[in-house]
Amino acid sequence: MKKLITANEMKTILAKQGPSGVPADAQLTPIARDLLKDAQRKGGTAIKGGASAKASEPVVPDYEYKWTPGSDPQSPADLQAFYHSKEITTLRERMADIGQRIWNKDYVDGNGGNLTIRVGDNLVLCTPTLISKGFMSAEDMCMVDMNGTQLAGTRKRTSEVMTHIGIMKRQPKAKACCHAHPPHATAFAVASVVPPTCMIPEAEVFLGQIGMAPYQTPGSPENADTVGEIGVNHQSVLMENHGVITWGKDIEDAYWKMENTDAYCKTVWIASQLKGGQLKTISGPQAKELIGIRKALGMDDYRENWKECELCDNSDFRPGVICGVPPVAAANGEQPEYDDSAEALVQQITNEVMKAF
Ligand SMILES: [Zn+2]
Incomplete structure (x- = not known):
């Protein structure tokens, strides 16, 4: 049976022996194959993280498939x-x-x-x-x-x-x-x-x-x-x-x-x-900074022109309240909101307790 080489095993082989150390008939996982291709392309042996990796350009595998526009096969x-x-x-x-x-x-x-x-x-x-x-x-x-x-x-x-x-x-x-x-x-x-x-x-x-x-x-x-x-x-x-x-x-x-x-x-x-x-959030300015990092990494964010005060507005997220939606209100299709009946009960009990004193 052919040996299956995983990404981690590939890193070790490349670091120690380079691409020539990979047996010709070995089966490779997709990521291991990409690592081998990268090493062959660079013609070197250094793979980041390898046991005896030489200082070299860090490897960032690119998995994006890029086609030439207008070149789709037709027949x-x-x-x-x-x-x-x-x-x-x-x-x-x-x-x-x-x-x-x-x-x-x-x-x-x-x-x-x-x-x-x-x-x-x-x-x-x-x-x-x-x-x-x-x-x-x-x-x-x-x-x-x-x-x-x-x-x-x-x-x-x-x-x-x-x-x-x-x-x-x-x-x-x-x-x-x-x-x-x-x-x-x-x-x-x-x-x-x-x-x-x-x-x-x-x-x-x-x-x-x-x-x-x-x-x-x-x-x-x-x-x-x-x-x-x-x-x-x-x-x-x-x-x-x-x-x-x-x-x-x-x-x-x-x-x-x-x-x-x-x-x-x-x-x-x-x-x-x-x-x-009651969850703690980061601040609007801190969120703005993170969106800037996101953009620098090549990912768009439609919130980039939002005001800082809008970025962390989670007023619609009220987990404790949502859990407490009265079944009758929910059945009537009402929006989740503060449980009025529970509030009234608390108030009534408080009044009774206060009267007792
Ligand atoms: Zn589905």
């Missing part, structure tokens, strides 16, 4: 050749890899979730329908045009690809999307609670403000339009009563946003159980 034969090309096969392997990660993290169950990578003006790779994301291979992936028409791949494409394309059509920087149902973030989507801002600096920089899209049937054109509009300004969108979709410059980046979103929602949820839900 059925050219489309097949493109789908089976080395570059596209690497991306399909990477999708299978990310599928395993979202499944291992419990972000999807059953056949839930889907992934896409834009690979042309009018070409998108996507995961197939009715498959566990934890058990996909590169051969399972489909290729569609921007209308969702399947062009390559033997399995049927996911119906939710249209939601991803809804974002890609409106936001050219969205080169890949990740959709999943991670429990903490999906809980916010089911409760229709927009996660507050200004709680954790890394979330402000790498995630930006999380958006909320009103419920539409998954896979419908209406959902593609609704989520597509919200996705222009938000790299992470909660879809009411459904789940989360994130986008990035490549599939790894889109996946990171998914991790960031669920971890953020989990932390905010736990924190909201403490101190009566």
Whole structure:
């Protein structure tokens, strides 16, 4: 059996022996393969973090797929050749890899979730329908045009690809999307609670403000339009009563946003159980500074011209109050607000106690 070399093992081999130390018939994980390619391109042996790494230019792997505009393959034969090309096969392997990660993290169950990578003006790779994301291979992936028409791949494409394309059509920087149902973030989507801002600096920089899209049937054109509009300004969108979709410059980046979103929602949820839900936020000027860092890292933020006092306005986020919505008020469709009946009861008891003295 061929030896499978992981990214960490590759780093060690490259640091000690250079690219020539990798057995010719070894099987490589997608990230290990990228590390090897980088080392071969640089012609050196130094990999950051390696045991005997020489001082050299730090390696920052670039996973973004860049095509030449106007160069999409057109004929059925050219489309097949493109789908089976080395570059596209690497991306399909990477999708299978990310599928395993979202499944291992419990972000999807059953056949839930889907992934896409834009690979042309009018070409998108996507995961197939009715498959566990934890058990996909590169051969399972489909290729569609921007209308969702399947062009390559033997399995049927996911119906939710249209939601991803809804974002890609409106936001050219969205080169890949990740959709999943991670429990903490999906809980916010089911409760229709927009996660507050200004709680954790890394979330402000790498995630930006999380958006909320009103419920539409998954896979419908209406959902593609609704989520597509919200996705222009938000790299992470909660879809009411459904789940989360994130986008990035490549599939790894889109996946990171998914991790960031669920971890953020989990932390905010736990924190909201403490101190009566009174959460501490950073200040407006501090938030402004973080948005500046986000921009410097190449990520837009539609809030960059907002006033500082608006950046950390979480007045709609009242976790303790939301938990206390009287069932009758909720059934009548009233907005969550302070529980008047409880307040009146407290007042009545206070009055009785005061009278006793
Ligand atoms: Zn879904």
